[in-house]
Amino acid sequence: MKTLTIAATFCVVAASAAVADTPARVLTQILPTAKQYPNEAAAIATLNENGFKVQYNSYEGLGLSTADGLRLVSDNAFNITSVQIGTAARDDAFFEGLDLIGVSPDMESLRTAVDAYRDVFDARLRERFGATVLALWPFGPQIFYCNAEIGTIEDLAGLKIRSFTPSMSALLESFGATPVTLNFGEVYPALQRGVTDCGVTSPTSGNSGAWPEVTTHQLPLSVSGSVQGIFANLGWWESLTEEERTTISDAYAKLEDQQWVLASEINDDAVACNTGQESCAEGTPFDMTLVEISDDDRTAVSDAATTVVLPDWISRCEATYPGCTKIWNDTVGAARGFTASAP
Known part of the structure; x- marks a missing residue:
């Protein structure tokens, strides 16, 4: 029998036996009081039931800042990390293009934007921070x-x-x-x-x-929509077997779908x-x-x-990632009917 280790404020979840234990250090923003918590707890339980020995901690429980989420997964301090996309934009403005204020004001339009941007988002995440996307989902209308x-x-x-x-x-x-x-x-x-x-x-x-x-x-x-990203350290991810990666991908794909439904309904x-x-x-x-x-x-x-948010974002994004305006126009802009112009 394996045990899901959780920070002091989290409950202990029992996991069934599996062939081998693969350690996985997971850091989350979600507190047990949140409506989104049961879905994430279920995803973690699934990992444990399929051979992962998960250490599941919260930023708050460890006294960590969510602003450090990208660096924590990039350094492999945690193998899987939950990151608020707007906070991550302080490290790389390109990521904020997923959920720019005022561009996607409802959950349906936001999902269209997220789906359009996912591949280029993941490519930038891999290149810049050595991490890969497991899930992208919103807390709901802000x-x-x-x-x-x-x-x-x-x-x-x-x-x-x-x-x-x-x-x-x-x-x-x-x-x-x-x-x-x-x-x-x-x-x-x-x-x-x-x-x-x-x-x-x-x-x-x-x-x-x-x-x-x-x-x-x-x-x-x-x-x-306050989109959250769940990212895995790329080196750790590539060290796993194909079967292990499939188990994790399936668990977080299910979590993503559940959180989108929740954001739309409650x-x-x-x-x-x-x-x-x-x-x-x-x-x-x-x-x-x-x-x-x-x-x-x-x-x-x-x-x-159109007049404030996009120009502000473009100036920040182009400064660190020249050509990001065209990438955004070809993805989110095309999906949402916006056109950004580089200064």
Whole structure:
């Protein structure tokens, strides 16, 4: 019998016997309170049941920063690492092209963008960081939690707002807000103490993280999907047998599909729970004020994506990866109807 070793905050999962144990060090962002956790726990259990001795730890449990995710997998400190794509963009702007703020505002359009970009994303990841993609999936629509009275997106002007990607910061600045870069776990106390006025995350993450306890207004205007990447160190990956790689690929492909379904199905309920509606079924009920989204709000975000977000991203991407504009235009741009122009 093999054991799945998990950080102190994680539960222990029993695994069945297999022919041989192959060690696998896995680092995750997902906490047990998250709706996405059971799917990842099931994937890890599958690996253990098929001959892997998995050491499964969280960034939070080890006191690590998610900003270091790419370097941790590149150095093979962990064989498999979960990375927030917007955070990874600080190491290489090209990766953020997958989920630029305002370009893919719903889960259907986002999946189209992700599918279009996956191959070029993986090629860059292999070349730049010696890693390969196992899964790409979103937490869900990224919306606004504010401890301030807002009625439209224009009311964000003058507010301090949590941001976690460079393109999100560019969008917020275009609306007159001040972006404050924070990891998810830092946001609740920042909102509580007035370090920030608003935070951006998915309805489910905000609900499970109790953000409505320290915010009053919910603007459910999606600006991105917070895509997560699960990457394997390439050297470690190539050291495995074909059968082992197939086992891992299948487990994470199933996880990816499950997380996309989850992102598409549970967020309306979370908004209902955050705002105290009777239809709340799965989340914790709160009593935030629900701000109605206007067509002008949607147009403002779409316009900012073209006039602010894309030019900002192109300048950063071309500086380290000349020619990335054409790659993006041929993939995400073509799939989503955007055309970026290099400066």
